[in-house]
Structures are given as structure tokens and as C-alpha cells.
Amino acid sequence: DSGVTQTPKHLITATGQRVTLRCSPRSGDLSVYWYQQSLDQGLQFLIQYYNGEERAKGNILERFSAQQFPDLHSELNLSSLELGDSALYFCASSAADNEQFFGPGTRLTVL
Amino acid sequence: GQNIDQPTEMTATEGAIVQINCTYQTSGFNGLFWYQQHAGEAPTFLSYNVLDGLEEKGRFSSFLSRSKGYSYLLLKELQMKDSASYLCAVTPTGASGGSYIPTFGRGTSLIVHP
Numbered sequence: 001d002s003g004v005t006q007t008p009k010h011l012i013t014a015t016g017q018r019v020t021l022r023c024s025p026r027s028g029d030l031s032v033y034w035y036q037q038s039l040d041q042g043l044q045f046l047i048q049y050y051n052g053e054e055r056a057k058g059n060i061l062e063r064f065s066a067q068q069f070p071d072l073h074s075e076l077n078l079s080s081l082e083l084g085d086s087a088l089y090f091c092a093s094s095a096a097d098n099e100q101f102f103g104p105g106t107r108l109t110v111l
Numbered sequence: 112g113q114n115i116d117q118p119t120e121m122t123a124t125e126g127a128i129v130q131i132n133c134t135y136q137t138s139g140f141n142g143l144f145w146y147q148q149h150a151g152e153a154p155t156f157l158s159y160n161v162l163d164g165l166e167e168k169g170r171f172s173s174f175l176s177r178s179k180g181y182s183y184l185l186l187k188e189l190q191m192k193d194s195a196s197y198l199c200a201v202t203p204t205g206a207s208g209g210s211y212i213p214t215f216g217r218g219t220s221l222i223v224h225p
Contacts, residue, residue, distance in 0.1 A: 042215055045213070090154070100156070
């Protein structure tokens with residue numbers, strides 16, 4: 001158990017819909033990272049937040065957005081969902097640059 | 112940009128030793144991660160190499176050569192539970208805002224058979 005929690009574990013929805021994925025980092029970690037992992041793309045970095053502020057942005061679509069709240073939990077919002085958005089979404093947290101601890105992931109299926 | 116190469120799949124026998132290679136080409140380099148990921152589960156941290164040389168942690172060791180852009184993960188006394196995907200990831204230097212975002216390779220699927 002990494003100490004990072006993610007909800008929900010599974011999510012099934014339809015194209016065009018909007019969903020919110022939630023992540024709680026390890027106690028004391030200020031950084032939260034979001035990743036997307038699909039079979040054909042591997043693990044892709046989406047976005048990082050540090051203590052409530054966006055710190056780095058990767059290959060995140062405009063339909064996707066995220067935020068980190070004062071209690072340090074983070075949410076990833078995915079809208080206008082497409083079939084190709086079906087993937088595992090991981091959150092990771094860290095206290096230092098030489099480590100990242102991953103949550104169990106949310107498996108999103110878009111039908 | 113960054114380019115990371117790993118073999119797609121490897122097989123080995125229980126009790127044996129296996130070496131998983133990773134080569135990278137980056138515009139800047141800070142360090143290299145190795146993660147283990149079982150199917151459908153989260154990646155778990157194995158090692159982080161910043162300096163050249165070999166670092167040993169129990170049955171797993173990781174080696175880095177910065178000048179050659181090369182790393183390997185060595186797994187000894189293989190067990191069936193070691194069947195998993197092994198991800199190599201490189202972090203750049205001097206990223207914007209002081210952030211070090213790792214770029215992951217596609218992973219090497221290791222199959223350990225009896």
C-alpha cells in the first residue's frame with residue numbers, strides 16, 4: 001500500500017459524458033501527478049500540482065482539467081468523453097523529486 | 112525531447128538471472144527510475160539512479176552509465192511473482208518551475224516460467 005488513494009476504482013460511462021476522478025496523496029506529500037495509461041500508449045504524464053498550484057503540464061487534452069485543493073487532494077475532470085479516453089488513470093504523489101508513489105488507479109471505460 | 116527504448120518482452124526461468132536493458136536519448140538528464148508493474152495494478156518504485164554505477168537492493172540491482180545513455184535492471188533468483196512489466200523512466204534537468212517529470216518507456220514484460 002503506497003498511501004495514495006484513488007476513487008473510484010472503476011468507472012463506466014458513455015461517450016460525451018463528464019467524469020471526475022479523485023486522488024488523496026500520501027500524508028505530507030505536496031506534489032500530485034496525474035498519468036494516463038492505455039495499452040497502445042504506455043504511461044503518459046498529464047499534469048502536476050504542487051501545494052495547490054499547477055507546476056507542470058504534459059500531454060493533457062483541453063477536454064481534461066485538474067485542480068488541487070487546500071487539503072491537497074486532487075481531482076481530474078474529463079469531459080466530452082471519447083472511446084479513446086478509455087484507460088487506467090493513475091495519480092502519484094511525492095515529497096521529493098527522486099520518488100513517486102502511485103495510487104491503485106481508476107479504470108475508465110467509455111462505451 | 113526524450114526517447115527511451117526497452118525490449119518489449121523477455122522470458123526467463125524460475126531461479127535464473129535476467130537483465131533488462133534501457134537506453135535513452137534526452138536533451139537533459141537528472142536521473143533514471145525503474146518501476147515494477149503487475150497487470151492492472153499501480154507501478155511500484157524499485158530504484159532511482161543519478162550517478163554512474165551499480166546499486167544493489169536485495170535480489171534487484173540497477174546500473175547506470177550516463178555517458179552511454181544506458182541502464183539495466185538485474186533480477187536474481189527469479190520467482191514466479193516477478194512476472195510483471197518493468198518500466199524505465201528518465202527525469203530531465205532544469206524543467207520549468209523546478210519540476211522533474213519522468214518520461215516512461217513502454218515497459219518490458221517479463222515472463223517467468225517454472
